[in-house]
Amino acid sequence: MHPTDFTLAGAIAALDEGAISAVELTRAHVDAMEALNPRLNAFITTTPEAAMEAAKASDAKRARGEAGPLEGIPLAIKDLFCTEGVQTTAGSKILGGFVPPYESTVTSQLKRDGAVFLGKANLDEFAMGSSNLTSAYGGVVNPWSRRNDPTCGWCRVGPRAGRRRRWRRASHLARRDRYRRVDPPASGLLRHRGDQADLWAVLALRDRGVCVLARPGGAVRPHGRGLRDPAAVDGRLRSEGFDQRGPAGAGFREGLHALGEGAADRRAEGIPPGRHAAEIERLWRQGLDWLRDAGAEIVDITLPHTKYALPTYYIVAPAEASSNLARYDGVRFGLRAAEKDSDLRDLYERTREAGFGQEVRRRIMIGTYVLSAGYYDAYYLKAQKVRALIARDFREAFAGVDAIVTPATPSARSPRARTATTRSRCT
Amino acid sequence: MSLDTATVRRVAALARIRLPEEDVARVQGELNGILGWIEQLQAVDTDGVEPMAGGTPEGIAAMPMRDDVVTDGAQAEKVLANAPDREGVYFGVPKVVE
Numbered sequence: 001m002h003p004t005d006f007t008l009a010g011a012i013a014a015l016d017e018g019a020i021s022a023v024e025l026t027r028a029h030v031d032a033m034e035a036l037n038p039r040l041n042a043f044i045t046t047t048p049e050a051a052m053e054a055a056k057a058s059d060a061k062r063a064r065g066e067a068g069p070l071e072g073i074p075l076a077i078k079d080l081f082c083t084e085g086v087q088t089t090a091g092s093k094i095l096g097g098f099v100p101p102y103e104s105t106v107t108s109q110l111k112r113d114g115a116v117f118l119g120k121a122n123l124d125e126f127a128m129g130s131s132n133l134t135s136a137y138g139g140v141v142n143p144w145s146r147r148n149d150p151t152c153g154w155c156r157v158g159p160r161a162g163r164r165r166r167w168r169r170a171s172h173l174a175r176r177d178r179y180r181r182v183d184p185p186a187s188g189l190l191r192h193r194g195d196q197a198d199l200w201a202v203l204a205l206r207d208r209g210v211c212v213l214a215r216p217g218g219a220v221r222p223h224g225r226g227l228r229d230p231a232a233v234d235g236r237l238r239s240e241g242f243d244q245r246g247p248a249g250a251g252f253r254e255g256l257h258a259l260g261e262g263a264a265d266r267r268a269e270g271i272p273p274g275r276h277a278a279e280i281e282r283l284w285r286q287g288l289d290w291l292r293d294a295g296a297e298i299v300d301i302t303l304p305h306t307k308y309a310l311p312t313y314y315i316v317a318p319a320e321a322s323s324n325l326a327r328y329d330g331v332r333f334g335l336r337a338a339e340k341d342s343d344l345r346d347l348y349e350r351t352r353e354a355g356f357g358q359e360v361r362r363r364i365m366i367g368t369y370v371l372s373a374g375y376y377d378a379y380y381l382k383a384q385k386v387r388a389l390i391a392r393d394f395r396e397a398f399a400g401v402d403a404i405v406t407p408a409t410p411s412a413r414s415p416r417a418r419t420a421t422t423r424s425r426c427t
Numbered sequence: 428m429s430l431d432t433a434t435v436r437r438v439a440a441l442a443r444i445r446l447p448e449e450d451v452a453r454v455q456g457e458l459n460g461i462l463g464w465i466e467q468l469q470a471v472d473t474d475g476v477e478p479m480a481g482g483t484p485e486g487i488a489a490m491p492m493r494d495d496v497v498t499d500g501a502q503a504e505k506v507l508a509n510a511p512d513r514e515g516v517y518f519g520v521p522k523v524v525e
Contacts, residue, residue, distance in 0.1 A: 344523050
């Protein structure tokens with residue numbers, strides 16, 4: 001097996017057995033990254049030397065019998081986590097050149113457990129988007145795009161089968177989403193990016209050192225192959241005190257394990273049909289069949305207010321972003337744009353005009369408006385009330401079922417050429 | 428409700444984002460498109476509903492508190508390491524008071 005084809009558990013087993021070293025495992029991932037990143041733009045910053053050093057140290061630790069639970073496992077870290085001494089941009093020009101003087105809690109715990117960081121993965125600017133196109137450092141190409149698809153990234157790959165196969169193997173881990181990676185989504189709405197690159201993800205915890213667009217929605221979502229990979233990383237992140245800080249505790253983990261280990265005797269259900277593309281609907285129904293075959297009882301429920309989730313989000317999240325992103329003002333870190341005769345206010349305004357991309361500026365302005373005097377009740381307060389109704393729907397549904405089965409995304413990946421409407425990529 | 432150009436300029440000023448005159452009409456169109464779309468929330472009956480501010484309403488998961496203790500400090504150099512402009516142990520900015 002090629003070293004980039006391991007699952008996380010498989011790689012740990014191979015490392016434990018001595019079938020592969022952390023240096024070999026990391027080398028293969030670094031090679032794939034360096035070969036493909038120029039085309040896919042999956043990473044904003046690559047740290048191959050640091051990765052190889054960490055891998056060497058990992059092998060030494062393992063030899064001494066001191067291997068951590070993720071010892072020698074290569075990970076891509078979304079460029080939203082502060083990493084000490086390594087540039088962290090959040091996909092924004094406004095943080096260009098920012099080198100954090102501290103390590104985020106998430107990455108420090110992964111390091112503690114022996115993980116090897118390959119680099120900082122590209123993302124929509126402050127994670128505002130769904131298709132990874134709003135990054136100030138250029139969009140990311142999905143390696144699973146089809147040939148002859150004018151919007152795809154592998155059109156220029158040679159037609160010969162051998163070449164294509166090698167590409168496939170390498171591209172297996174190539175997109176930012178194809179590496180095992182740790183990713184903080186803006187909200188629980190967002191499992192779909194990983195889904196569009198055929199990865200699994202689990203949600204949710206949070207802590208300091210994450211440059212999220214809004215605090216309350218900020219949660220960390222490890223990605224990997226199958227459900228056990230991200231669950232393993234998630235389990236490590238929750239260890240030693242993390243539960244004290246994150247919103248989801250033991251109940252969440254037990255539920256996850258129940259799903260991961262077999263759904264027999266569990267009651268599951270699906271959300272009402274009709275809101276998804278036909279292809280997604282079909283896959284989702286197939287999933288329900290599998291659960292039924294595994295012994296789950298399928299129960300219909302209703303979530304009448306979920307249709308208001310997106311407009312609610314489009315008030316609440318920009319409102320929080322307008323407040324949260326106020327710290328980017330050209331004074332303490334990152335970009336400063338000013339004219340010779342700029343006063344302080346002009347410095348702020350020029351910095352934020354030059355540093356934020358169009359999507360971010362638009363959301364900050366929406367957020368500013370819905371929080372402004374005279375409009376707060378009509379927009380922000382109203383949205384918080386609808387949010388309460390959406391949460392109540394779920395609370396009532398969970399009174400009768402153990403799990404809710406929903407599609408991770410309402411549609412398949414969007415073509416690269418279609419930059420999407422503001423609305424459809426507001427996540 | 429629809430924003431006029433004066434309101435668009437005012438919102439940009441409140442947000443401390445410079446908005447060149449030639450961009451006002453475009454931004455106005457974008458903002459009004461979004462505001463028109465979120466208007467559908469007005470149709471939801473929310474009488475007597477308590478607004479939900481955080482992500483974890485009571486009864487679903489308790490939000491634990493950590494101890495309020497000092498964990499670091501006295502690291503001015505680190506704090507200033509990324510400053511675009513500094514003077515001594517201070518951030519440098521244009522003169523604020525005459």
